[in-house]
Amino acid sequence: MSRPHTPLIEPDEYFRTHAAPEELAVNEKAMELFVAKHRAAGRRIAVVTSGGTTVPLENQTVRFIDNFSAGTRGATSAEYPFYHTYFLELGYAVIFLHRQFSLQPYSRHYTHSKNCFLDYMGLGPDGQLTVDSQYSQKMKEVLTKYHKAKQEETLLMISFVTVTDYLFHLRSAAFIVGSMGEKALFYLAAAVSDFFIPAEKMVEHKIQSDGGGLTLTMEQVPKVLKPLVTKWASQSFIISFKLETDPEILTTKARRALNRYGHKVVIGNLLTTRKQIVWFITNDTEETVTLTNEQLAQGVEIESKIVPNLIERHTAFIESSGRLLSVSPKQTNLGV
Numbered sequence: 190m191s192r193p194h195t196p197l198i199e200p201d202e203y204f205r206t207h208a209a210p211e212e213l214a215v216n217e218k219a220m221e222l223f224v225a226k227h228r229a230a231g232r233r234i235a236v237v238t239s240g241g242t243t244v245p246l247e248n249q250t251v252r253f254i255d256n257f258s259a260g261t262r263g264a265t266s267a268e269y270p271f272y273h274t275y276f277l278e279l280g281y282a283v284i285f286l287h288r289q290f291s292l293q294p295y296s297r298h299y300t301h302s303k304n305c306f307l308d309y310m311g312l313g314p315d316g317q318l319t320v321d322s323q324y325s326q327k328m329k330e331v332l333t334k335y336h337k338a339k340q341e342e343t344l345l346m347i348s349f350v351t352v353t354d355y356l357f358h359l360r361s362a363a364f365i366v367g368s369m370g371e372k373a374l375f376y377l378a379a380a381v382s383d384f385f386i387p388a389e390k391m392v393e394h395k396i397q398s399d400g401g402g403l404t405l406t407m408e409q410v411p412k413v414l415k416p417l418v419t420k421w422a423s424q425s426f427i428i429s430f431k432l433e434t435d436p437e438i439l440t441t442k443a444r445r446a447l448n449r450y451g452h453k454v455v456i457g458n459l460l461t462t463r464k465q466i467v468w469f470i471t472n473d474t475e476e477t478v479t480l481t482n483e484q485l486a487q488g489v490e491i492e493s494k495i496v497p498n499l500i501e502r503h504t505a506f507i508e509s510s511g512r513l514l515s516v517s518p519k520q521t522n523l524g525v
């Protein structure tokens with residue numbers, strides 16, 4: 190593998206030179222209405238990103254590069270703010286910015302699963318649809334939570350496919366939800382491609398196979414975490430994830446991201462153990478969250494520990510922002 194040196198495209202230039210996805214305006218409107226409704230209800234808003242992005246090789250795309258992410262982390266996490274009474278009282282509404290056809294909150298229990306949901310059902314003697322009794326309790330619980338989220342309209346689903354779709358939607362979500370200030374939380378669990386082919390360098394038509402092998406030159410995807418943290422949603426609580434395969438570099442890379450972008454928390458995880466262990470890295474702390482083998486076997490999900498931990502941190506962040514604002518400008522040098 191050769192690594193040609195290509196200059197890093199700045200986010201502003203990227204957005205200037207790439208066409209916004211067609212559905213962006215409609216999705217922006219939906220996000221604006223969602224934020225207005227939940228702001229009025231006094232809720233906090235979490236933007237949860239989930240799943241992988243594709244990198245097209247042709248403008249009229251036949252082939253693309255993808256990654257492993259199924260969206261388990263994001264879909265599972267998006268459910269947890271509704272799981273526990275005290276979170277409901279805290280009241281989060283969630284914008285679930287996810288890869289099309291990846292796992293989704295609630296339905297994830299019955300899709301992409303080794304046990305197809307059709308195996309949970311049967312037909313009674315009178316031809317009526319039945320649910321196998323061993324699955325019905327769990328199905329009822331999931332259905333109740335799903336109905337509640339639908340009824341209260343606390344879950345907005347927005348999908349993306351390509352890395353360009355993702356970047357435009359993230360920027361819009363940041364502008365719109367960032368207007369909630371410290372009451373907004375960004376949970377960036379999507380596995381976003383690091384490399385892409387810029388629009389003007391992409392061929393229009395299907396790459397032909399009669400010309401021999403294929404060598405691709407890809408450029409680095411712009412690092413949008415910087416403007417997200419410093420400009421688009423600078424008052425909000427931002428958490429990014431860092432995935433590695435080499436345990437030797439994980440926490441160093443996570444800490445580097447924190448220093449480089451200046452947000453609140455980086456959650457580090459390794460490809461092979463991501464469902465059992467994660468590392469919370471902040472400016473001055475490092476905490477490991479683990480599940481035992483028994484917990485894993487019982488079906489405990491690590492997100493049930495990640496989300497409450499983050500909500501506590503978010504609450505402390507909101508409280509400390511309130512304290513900061515109630516101190517006079519002279520004392521804080523904020524000049525406001």
Ligand code: PAZ
Pocket residue numbers: 240257258259260261262263377378379380381430431432433458463
């Ligand atoms: O989607 P999934 O549950 O299979 O995987 C989750 C994850 C590993 C993509 C996520 O935890 C993560 O680390 N996202 C950020 C990846 C990165 O950009 O480093």
